[in-house]
Amino acid sequence: MHELSIATAIIEQADALARADGADAVSAVTVRVGELAGVVPDALSFAFEVARDGTALAAARLVVEQVSAQAYCGPCAEEFAVGMPPFFWCPRCDQPSNDLRSGRELAITGIESLRASA
Structure with missing residues (x-):
């Protein structure tokens, strides 16, 4: 499950960015x-929950924004959904893209940080 290594990298990067900004902890990370x-979003979320224990992100939530695959057809200037499994054939002009x-x-794409009270 490579999502665990991805989740670990997300936690390390978010922690480093938050600390560089003077934060003590992270409450949320958006990817x-x-x-x-x-990447399977549900597997990534599960892996994040496992990997965050014992870190500055121990209570953080992971927000996953899913991005659909879109291709562009030059001949007819059409943008179209590729789908899964991917199909790179324009539905409008029947040409490959x-x-x-x-x-x-x-x-x-975002980190919500927490700072300690003074």
């Missing part, structure tokens, strides 16, 4: 996960 990124516009994302 964008593309449909074609090869090699211009994937979204769906491979895997990135932290």
Whole structure:
């Protein structure tokens, strides 16, 4: 389950970013996960819950924003859903596309930090 290594990397990066910002803990991490990124969102959420124990993210929640795979067809200027399994054939003009516009994302897009009371 490679989601565990991804969850561990998310926790390490979020912790480093929060500490660099002067935060003591993280309450939430938001990640964008593309449909074609090869990551199962439910498995990632479970792995995050397991990996966060004993870290500054021990009470943090993971917010997963799923991004659908979209391709673009140059000949007819149509953007279309690729789906799963991926099908890169334009439904409008019946031509193949090699211009994937979204769906491979895997990135932290937000961190909610907590600071200790003075």
